[in-house]
Amino acid sequence: MRGLLLLAACAASVPAIANEGMWAFDNFPATVVRQSFGADITPAWLDHVRLSTLRLTNCTASFVSREGLILTNHHCIESCLAELSSKEKSLLEFGFQALARKDEARCPAQHADVLVGTENITDAVLKAESGLDDAAANVARKKRLTALEQACEQASTRAKSGKLECQSVWLYQGGQYFLYKYKRYSDLRLVFAPEADIASFGGDPDNFQFPRWSLDFSILRAYADNKPAQTPNYLQIDFAGPTANQLVFVSGDPGSTARLQTRSQLEFDRDVSLPVTLLRASELRGRYIQFGKNNVGDERIALAPLNSLQNGIKVRRKELDALNDDAFLEQKSKAEQALRAVANISGPDPWQEIATASSRERGLYLPYIFIENEAGFSSALFRDARILLRAADERLKPNKDRLREFTDAELPHIQHDLLAQVPVYPEFEQLTLSFSLERMREWLGPDYPLVRTLMGKESPDALATRLIAETQMNDASYRKRLWMGGKTAVDASRDPMIILARSIDAEARAIRRQYEDEVQAPIAMAAEKIAAARFKVYGTNMYPDAAFTPRLNYGTVQGWEEYGTSVPPFTYLERAFERATGATPFKIPESWMHVKAQLDMHTPFCISTDNDIVGGNSGSPLIDVDGKIVGLMFDGNIHSIAGRYWFNPKNNRAIAVHPAIIREALDKVYGAKELLIELQQP
């Protein structure tokens, strides 16, 4: 279900084969599609689809009516549902249905971006870093990107388009830099969500599996000036859905792939980052589950974090499997040698430079993730405290000299998130903070100076308990006071979370700087060299690695062969009832059981296609050649996870909710007649 949620961010590129490829809209291989399928994908078609597609915080969505209705996955708005819930009333569990527009409920921290323009800034960036050593170039590049983003945003506020979000994008491993310009919708309201039991029917056991029966959809509406947004660019839903082998497209924001990372980078994942992440996540999973057994309220608190965690575990587990394939790594080495042999790269070998930096990363990784990346301080309250502390310092600096997450472009979003009233549960914060402190002590060792300073006289658990009990970070008005009061207010604060963040900040910044200088900087420079070589040899007939930016790909409605058995591309409602056990995650909600007799058991439920998608594509529309929605992507099959590293056309499959089951549900189960009418308007 949550398979396609965005997990991280990173980039690379490969020459395209088969239906493979996550293509930028301005480099879509329309000619290939015409040759292979006889379909004519015009620039107008591309513009319309792009302008109808939305990027959410960690997912994709699309406009499906002219009055701002948005279709996405249920699991994409899980945090909105959790934020609108309490221990007593869980929207995640019971679903949500706005009977009238006035009942549509605003998501506290959700927004949606539409890509309205792009600008190639490669030359400006390369010029900024020209002649500098790796570390200096890394700093100069970031400053230039900040400056370009700032100029773009300032220009937009003066233009008639209205204020845009300008974000720089690193494509082809630094072969290209772009400014992407987004129109943002910040007022998104919940219109409809089914119960979790049917939305994620099958739960974690079925996650990344097909055949599948998950009604993983939800409906939001974009508002502007407190009224439904007018959205002339939208995609109509064809509730009949597609046929087998039909040509289909997926528009959306794949989050991260690593298809042309070098072998040494993949070995780093295999040997270090994946095992460390998996071990920590698995233990945390156990803690969440056991915490949930305390009582129904605690089970509700843990539900959304547990879902997200379990999805990550499954993804990482299969990524590790992919990297344990020695033949694949051998092939990677050969491809590198082949490119090296023909590209005539001057100066030091960039693959060797990346290998050296990756080896350095092995030494720096643990302090970096635990101290700077907060793996040692897993707590929303600590995160807020650190943001307040750092923002107070960073805001005093010129925009381009700041840490990149505190630029003028980012500050309004930080403020929005920081001051939002979202429920934080102290007992759950205590769990995550205690866990993370304990593991920091394990992995860095009890004699690591910072560990000794923090936990020299207090156990991790006692420290966590005290911090959570005494901090005021859970009080939005207190956070607002410190945010508005700036450095003076923060410096004066005696809040224990602020004190903690302050006490480790110098060391955390130093570790970050070292990591950036010694790992990121040389990798970025060497990757640019490899990218240039690749362009020289292979031209631009290739797609960049995913970067959580709008992409389009093509494919067909398609099953696959599993151990010699053919897996057909459609599932039907009937089998969901057969598989139901009566207990979550295999429970069919009462709302469905009540009307079971009225339901058409032959309604198609889910669809398998061979489109090339990954995490971030959750909520993407599956589109036919006429630009109509014939499915809603929400997952991939188990083989799709290896897609982070390479696309296997034989068995990598994307999974969508069939529109017919959405109609059946809205009509017969939920009686959402008005909504259905709006969705069916031409």
Next chain:
Amino acid sequence: MRGLLLLAACAASVPAIANEGMWAFDNFPATVVRQSFGADITPAWLDHVRLSTLRLTNCTASFVSREGLILTNHHCIESCLAELSSKEKSLLEFGFQALARKDEARCPAQHADVLVGTENITDAVLKAESGLDDAAANVARKKRLTALEQACEQASTRAKSGKLECQSVWLYQGGQYFLYKYKRYSDLRLVFAPEADIASFGGDPDNFQFPRWSLDFSILRAYADNKPAQTPNYLQIDFAGPTANQLVFVSGDPGSTARLQTRSQLEFDRDVSLPVTLLRASELRGRYIQFGKNNVGDERIALAPLNSLQNGIKVRRKELDALNDDAFLEQKSKAEQALRAVANISGPDPWQEIATASSRERGLYLPYIFIENEAGFSSALFRDARILLRAADERLKPNKDRLREFTDAELPHIQHDLLAQVPVYPEFEQLTLSFSLERMREWLGPDYPLVRTLMGKESPDALATRLIAETQMNDASYRKRLWMGGKTAVDASRDPMIILARSIDAEARAIRRQYEDEVQAPIAMAAEKIAAARFKVYGTNMYPDAAFTPRLNYGTVQGWEEYGTSVPPFTYLERAFERATGATPFKIPESWMHVKAQLDMHTPFCISTDNDIVGGNSGSPLIDVDGKIVGLMFDGNIHSIAGRYWFNPKNNRAIAVHPAIIREALDKVYGAKELLIELQQP
């Protein structure tokens, strides 16, 4: 602390270099020791040391007085301490001290074996399997081993030596088969154990670390006929301990190494068994820890299982690191090619045969571990039910046709363990069973037929709750009734655990048979071929892989270099007090704080040596050339874990408790004057 606890069982062999090697007593390289160190290790010395060394259930120990006193690690008798504890009174936490002999407390399930004789049965075994295909040979081999064991035990009961335990041993990957004959002590009583806080000072964070300050020792006494056993073969403790660089020996039972497993077997570990085990163990760790937060009683229940689990996690994590070293695997391939090139093996290539079987293992592993190996049914009560069920069936068969764990030789031990009164905590059983059922559903998939049968209408948690609530397996008298009643009683039982075990037994046995025929059988046959080739090329100047049988090795008191810094081989008491935080696992108990002023802060605490030891060697005596104990092995450093696959003399170090700290503790902290007198008698 618990680093050297036995974890599993398996075997292989390599040509020896440096101080490497876990030598059988009858093939100890005395000549090499004489040449290198000028020390004369005589057959009498070897016999005395062997007869003074004991094998516990999962550890080593030694006699240290003529009246049966036994020295071993605290962590080796953790289960005894737990079994003698309750939720209210934890011997693990508070320690134990018998003020008089009558207070010495019998461990319900501990026994100790002394190796009194060996017999080479290689020819008889090879003859039994001669001319058969792999699967048939595998069966014939087991039958022959059972028959030989049985004959040996029967002969011993008629001999004046008294009844012996006869166990067959597979050495050099099947290059040799032996019968090992043990005298068993079944009545072991607890004499002294310090508090867990000092015994495992540093806890999991310090496990497999050095420098170190863990007082990981305990004292038992062997009884025979309800009186202290007379043990003329014992090792006297030299409380002064050793000096740096001194020649030292370790006698004990290393559990399992895999130094000459083939590359494909190591890849199976790396790709399948280690990741699966680590993910499951890490989640269970989180569940245990969170369970322990319920209240002090639950924390006590979880303590011993948590310690054991965390030790396993650290071991497996570092084993995975060792196997992620591509250069090491490459070297392994080269060694295989070199042996293949000179050995002229006739018939199919045995390395390829093992690779084929390992590949088959990838497909069978999950059903095998979950259904047959009980990873899907983690519950002491289920285990008892299955033993009752299977024993009832197996006892009706001729001895040699039974599953090997139900031979006549094993039945008395099974009965002893089954009928022992040890505390089982239903709430904890519920946790482990619920966890294991849920993970079985995850890994085998919800549509796996057996999963569907068991959990088609009940959640894993609900099923576990019902089984634990309704079973009578927690009642020793009920278990006794079924055991004594045999098949009739078991068949008539309506106990839900018996019903569960019965319902899956046919499938579990089928999977086991398939696993034995298709994985174990071809690997065993191919491994015999490789072993024969190795003997031919390298002779017998090599040691077999560890097999949890008595071994001896030599080394020196030695530190090592870590990142260019020298780690000295001794630690001292003073630093333990400096490192103490006041909170477990860095808490020094009150008993010590009270007498701090009287303690000699320069007392040596722990010792590092370059002996080649692994899990199972916990509790082994560290012996000087005069046969005196100069240390008590309890762990290895972090590099020692890679010792499963190869011995690195540069940094693989064994860790011992220094005898001086034992004396200081018994004398000044615990006032155990009588005990000290007995330990100091010549």
